[in-house]
Amino acid sequence: MKKSNDKQYRFDGKVVVITGAAIGLGCSHAKLFAAQGARVIANDLGVNRDGTMGDNQALDHVVAAIKEAGGIATANYDSVENGERIIEQAMDEFGQVHVIVNNAGILRDKSFHKMSLEEWQLIHRVHLEGAFRVTRAAWPHMRNQTYGRVLFTASAAGLYGNFGQANYGAAKLGLYGLTRTLAVEGASKNIHANTIAPMLDSRMLEGLLPDEYRKQMKPELVSPLAAFLCHEDCNENGSLYEVGAGWYGKVRWQRSDGLALPPGEEVSIADIANNWQTINSFEQAHFPQDNVEAGMFMLKNLED
Numbered sequence: 001m002k003k004s005n006d007k008q009y010r011f012d013g014k015v016v017v018i019t020g021a022a023i024g025l026g027c028s029h030a031k032l033f034a035a036q037g038a039r040v041i042a043n044d045l046g047v048n049r050d051g052t053m054g055d056n057q058a059l060d061h062v063v064a065a066i067k068e069a070g071g072i073a074t075a076n077y078d079s080v081e082n083g084e085r086i087i088e089q090a091m092d093e094f095g096q097v098h099v100i101v102n103n104a105g106i107l108r109d110k111s112f113h114k115m116s117l118e119e120w121q122l123i124h125r126v127h128l129e130g131a132f133r134v135t136r137a138a139w140p141h142m143r144n145q146t147y148g149r150v151l152f153t154a155s156a157a158g159l160y161g162n163f164g165q166a167n168y169g170a171a172k173l174g175l176y177g178l179t180r181t182l183a184v185e186g187a188s189k190n191i192h193a194n195t196i197a198p199m200l201d202s203r204m205l206e207g208l209l210p211d212e213y214r215k216q217m218k219p220e221l222v223s224p225l226a227a228f229l230c231h232e233d234c235n236e237n238g239s240l241y242e243v244g245a246g247w248y249g250k251v252r253w254q255r256s257d258g259l260a261l262p263p264g265e266e267v268s269i270a271d272i273a274n275n276w277q278t279i280n281s282f283e284q285a286h287f288p289q290d291n292v293e294a295g296m297f298m299l300k301n302l303e304d
């Protein structure tokens with residue numbers, strides 16, 4: 001494929017907050033946004049894969065590399081668990097915030113029967129509550145300026161489930177639930193929210209895929225989709241994309257045509273069991289866009 005010309009997709013003047021920007025996907029995001037002219041707040045707490053403290057040198061290297069290349073970036077060392085501070089710094093330094101890329105993440109994998117409440121809560125605090133805190137703190141500024149782009153980072157483990165990742169999967173799918181509502185609430189203020197579920201070579205994939213695959217799954221193949229979703233020319237809102245290894249696709253809800261029984265009559269368990277095939281048939285599938293459209297199927301059944 002011919003190398004695309006990214007001159008059109010500039011972020012000049014835009015303040016972009018990227019969480020977890022020291023390594024992996026966040027580092028790739030930070031470098032791309034900065035190369036496209038954004039003023040980047042590169043956040044990272046500098047933790048190990050399991051969330052225990054590591055160091056922050058990698059973040060300093062990212063910020064230095066961006067500056068050396070002529071870009072604008074500032075390091076922020078807070079945890080997303082104190083997401084308000086990241087936005088405070090963005091406002092102090094640049095007076096505005098236009099784009100939030102919620103990317104920071106950790107793992108505490110354990111099969112469900114061994115998972116402790118602490119392991120469940122830590123993952124929710126970092127992924128779901130962390131993204132909430134950062135985004136919630138930026139939201140009033142985005143509303144005031146009638147402009148904002150928010151990106152959340154989910155995972156196939158949330159969309160499809162994965163052994164040992166009950167905590168992570170639940171938090172990750174929660175982020176898409178958050179996206180759907182922010183898309184509705186933000187639309188009138190030109191604030192868009194979308195989610196990506198990426199796959200890329202990082203320490204998160206260690207031991208999961210053979211090295212010859214991993215080395216080709218560059219984070220730089222994911223970041224252009226993230227940047228496009230955060231660009232002012234992109235009208236996408238409330239959407240979910242799977243992305244990795246140079247592959248890009250959209251995911252949406254699909255619902256069967258369903259079984260419509262007369263609501264005025266009694267329904268037995270056998271009525272359900274005997275119609276199981278109809279309830280489960282996707283031959284005439286529907287793709288409801290929102291909860292009003294989804295609810296219409298049930299309300300229509302009252303009229304028929």
Ligand SMILES: NC(=O)c1ccc[n+]([C@@H]2O[C@H](COP(=O)([O-])OP(=O)(O)OC[C@H]3O[C@@H](n4cnc5c(N)ncnc54)[C@H](O)[C@@H]3O)[C@@H](O)[C@H]2O)c1
Nearest residue numbers: 020024025045046047079080103104105155199200202204
């Ligand atoms: N690598 C994959 O294939 C994959 C698959 C699905 C989803 N994801 C998601 O993509 C995102 C990026 O993953 P990655 O593979 O680059 O991971 P990574 O481990 O390489 O990088 C994550 C970064 O987040 C930082 N971080 C962790 N907790 C933080 C906190 N509380 N506050 C601030 N920073 C924090 C870490 O220090 C690290 O620099 C994560 O949300 C991850 O769950 C990755």
